[in-house]
Amino acid sequence: MTAPDAPDSSAPNSIAPKVAPNFITEIIERDLQAGKYPEIVTRFPPEPSGYAHLGHVFASFLDFQTAAQYGGRYHLRMDDTNPELATQEYVDAIADDLKWLGWDWGEHFYYASDYFDRYYEYAEQLVKQGDAYVDSVSADEMARLRGDSTKAGQPSPYRERSVEENLDLLRRMKAGEFPDGEHVLRAKIDLSSPNIKLRDPVLYRILRGEHYRQGDKWCIYPMYDFQHPLQDALEGVTHSMCSLEFVDNRAIYDWLMEKLNFAPRPHQYEFGRRGLEYTITSKRKLRRLIEEGRVSGWDDPRMPTLRAQRRLGVTPEAVKAFAAQIGVNRTNRTVDIAVYENAVRDDLNHRAPRVMAVIDPIKVTLSNLSDPQTLSLPYWPYDVVQASPDGLVALPSGERVKPEQAVRDVPLTREIYIERADFEAEPPKGFKRLTPHGTVRLRGAGIIRADSFETDEAGQVTQISATLLGEDAKAGGVIHWVSAEKGVPAEFRLYDRLFSVPHPEGGNEDFMPEDEQEESHDAPLDADYLRFLNPYSLKVTHGFVEPSVLADPQDTRYQFERQGYFWRDPVDSREDALVFGRIITLKDTWGKNKGVEPSNRQTVKPQKAEGVAPLSTGGRGAGGEGATQKAQPKHQPLTPAQEADAARLTALGAAEADARTIAKDEALLAFVNGALQDGTFHQVAAWTVNELGVGLRSGEVKVGAADLAPLAQMLAAGQVTTRVARDALARAATSGEAPVSIIEREGLNAGLSDEDLQKAIQAVLDANPNELASYRAGKTALMGFFTGQVMRSTGGKADPKKVAAALAAALKG
Known part of the structure; x- marks a missing residue:
């Protein structure tokens, strides 16, 4: 399909989907209204220790698009403070992939390493102020002295060194007089703080290595907690967004801003x-896949890197649409991969012309077709192609082309290829494709009847003889085909999910990148995830595609009818040796409509590897297509021991569904066994399943089950709203602080008086006169709008039940 005047369908769209309103946008709106900052400035700080991946999509979208929506600016910053990992290759690749997404930071491209001299100056300033000191204990001794959640930290014997001695040692560290690990620079904050992060964190370490930009100029390097807030302040960042595990680090951020007198200063916000x-998105683990040859490289289409998704054929519009759908809040969540896959499908559905390809061919001879025919078939057979006064037609993608460009010529010859799976010598019940003496419709060519077939010594069908009946017959199914004489040989690469289980690491893989924390070559690398590699993540077949594709631009995405979405591999495909990679399968409708043939049935049936069950028989879509395995029951039966645990938990008050979920999960069961049996167990069990499950499985939850009972009591008594309770629980899970302590410290349990609630409601009604008039005119669905506005204006402190009652009365007027 050629459309010379149409825009490049693969070019980034300048109009990105918007970030939905969330607690960060609420903060920004308040800051702008109060005149706190002249403009919003955000930053995205990837660590250049690997290629950009899907984790970067959500973070970069939130950073960049939020600033864009409020007329601000956004920065790209390479967090290259680790000489062991940062390389120019990774820097260039990350920047290129983010530009592919459509982000334009202009001149605001920064490197952490450009500020090494400034960081060091601030380090000396802290020493001179008595706010930092050089410590000389070992790493193990330092960890012991810091204490834990049950006991306060103890001072290092070097904590009270004089300013002069600290300056001397720091300068000698910088000069390279000491070996790695001999000394560190620590902030002097509060060894008794319940926030362990404040117990004299390390600011600088000795680390010899050749830095890709600074060479061997430096042998001491700043830690993230020191470098990151300083660079935010130096760049003029206003809102520094990071993931929830850094909620405790915010205290260090604020301490540095105060001690170094930055004004106006940035603020950190966690989501x-x-x-x-x-x-998986751990760059260390992705590197291992490459190093061990389990994938071909960072751009292997099965990898979660943006470079891989580009090679796969995913468009930047699809990726950004996915990012916009995820949502922003203060709770960790696992995203169903179907959300991403459906975003890709939705994007391709409107841009991909329909053509035919046979990827596992079997030859059919049309015995009564003497002369070749040329058929004119539409690229979008199921979509209305709209004509316009200028003689052009508008395609579903929005492109305007000449009428002849909305169709293509397809040769029909005496010999054609069909999919091997579209003929059955002994058809099962309900089979609606070609059978001996049966009929089927060839897409756009009429109905054929199979008269005979030949087999080889192994009993496999090698050739079919058929009669072309035209339209003078009936057929129950439709199949695709390609001319054997005119079809173009091609290789087809059928990609599937790289892992065969939802959580390859046994828990939730962080979807946020490691941009905000450094990796280490010395850290242990759990190899268990390797055993969940999907043995069917790539199948290669050879077949034929209709010749119309030879006239199309190489970056054309197609829907190969009944096969999925494909495009030419940009690395390996050549004009004389076409290689098509499957971007994603079509939607599987077999499970939704019994007896309806799925449009994307798999034609290649891989053999099952010993001891490993395939994710599906092909396709990246949920459920696969043509699966040979029996559907699993919705709920797996419990063992007798698990049934006993479920009964015990139910007796304690847990809902039956929660009890059964906990009983078959050792991590969840161990957690709730520490809960108090004081009438709050039902709520604790619900939070365990719905809020903490992922973190408990990965060992990341720091709060104890006993700490949840007081929170449940506050919720039951109406002292906090569900939203406040959930937010406090999420923060407690990562910090270890009791959720009630968080609520009381921040005054979140203050609630809202009836008078204040009435004022808030009236203010919302006054601010939205048009909506108020519409509601009173009968558009009662606006009740949800008003409720949301009131809850937002009260910071979530209002009781939703009281809001509903008071709003209903106020709206009546």
């Missing part, structure tokens, strides 16, 4: 992380 099923 919940996102995990993606069937995916």
Whole structure:
């Protein structure tokens, strides 16, 4: 399909989907209204220790698009403070992939390493102020002296060194007089703080290595907690967004801003992380896949990197649409991979012309077709192509082309290829494709009847003889085909999910990148995730595609009818050796409509590897297509021991569904066994399943079950709203602080008096006169709008039940 005047369908769209309103946008709106900052400035700080991946999509979208929506600016910053990992290759690749997404930071491209001299100056300033000191204990001794959640930290014997001695040692550290690990620079904050992060964190370490930009100029490097807030302040960042595990680090951020007198100063805000099923985004683990040859490289289309998704054929519009759908809040969540896959499908559905390809061919001879025919078939057979006064037609993608460009010529010859799976010598009940003496419709060519077939010594069908009946017959199914004489040989690469289980690491893989924390070559690398690699993540077949594709631009995405969405591999495909990679399968309708043939039935049936069950028989879509495995029951039966645990938990007050979920999960069961049996167990069990499950499985939850009972009591008594309770619980899970302590410290349990609630409601009604008039005119669905506005204006402190009653009365007027 050629459309010379149409825009490049693969070019980034300048209009990105918007970030939905969330607690961060509420803060920004308040800050702008109060005149706190002249403009909003955000930053996205990837660590260049690997290629950009799907985790970067959510973070970069939130950083960049939020600033864009409020007329501000956004920065790209390379957090390259680790000489062991940062490389120019990774820097260039990350920037290129983010530009592919459509982000334009202009001149605001920064490197952390450009500020090494400034960081060091601030380090000396802290020493001179008595706010930092050089410590000389070992790492193990330092960890012991810091204490834990049950006991306060103890001072290092070097904590009271004089300013002069600290300056001397720091300068000698910088000069390279000491070996790695001999000394560190620590902030002097509060060894008794319940926030362990404040117990004299390390600001600088000795680390010799050749830095890709600074060479061997430096042998001491700043830690993230020191470098990051300083660079935010130096760049003029206003709102520094990071993931929830850094909520405790915010105290260090604020301490530095105060001690170094930055004004106006940036503020850090934390949001919940996102995990993606069937995916890992740890750059160390992705590197291992490459190093061990399990994938071909960072751009292997099965990888979650943006470079891989580009090679796969996913468009930037699809990726950004996915990012916009995830949502922003203060709770960690796992994202169903179907959300991403459906965003890709929705995007391709309107841009991909329909053509035919046979990827596992079997030859059919049309015995009564003497002369070849040329058929004119539409690229979008099921979509209305709208004509316009200028003689052009508008395609579903929005492109305007000449009428002849909305169709293509397809040769029909005496010999054609069909999919091997579209003929059955001994058809099962309900089979609606070609059978001996049966009929089927060839897409756009009429109905054929199979008269005979030949087999080889193994009994496999090798050729079919058929009669073309035209339209003078009936057929129950439609199949695709390609001319055997005119079809173009091609290789087809059928990609599937890289892992065969939703959580390859046994828990939730962080969907946020490691941009805000450094990796270490010395850290242990759990290899268990490797055993969940999907043995069917790539199948290669050879077949034929209709010749119309030879006239199309190489970056054309197609829907190969009944096969999925494909495009030419940009690395390996050549004019004389076409290689098509499957971007994603079509939607599987078999499970939704019994007896309806799925349009994307798999034609290649891989053999099952010993001891490993395939995710599906092909396709990235949920459920696969043509699956040979029996559907699993919705709820797996419990063992007798698990049944006993479920009964015990139900007796304690847990809902039956929660009890059964907990009983079959050792991590959840161990957690709730520490809960108090004081009438709050039902709520604790519900939070365990719905709020903490992922973190408990990955060992990341720091709060104890006993700490949840007081929170449940506050919720039951109406002292906090559900929203406040959930937010406090999420923060407690990552910090270890009791959720009630968080609520009381921040005054979140203050509630709202009836008088204040009435004032808030009246203010909302006054601010939305048009909506108020519409509601009173009968558009009662606006009740949800008013409720949301009131809850937002009260910071979530209002009791939703009271809001509903008071709003109903106020809206009546």
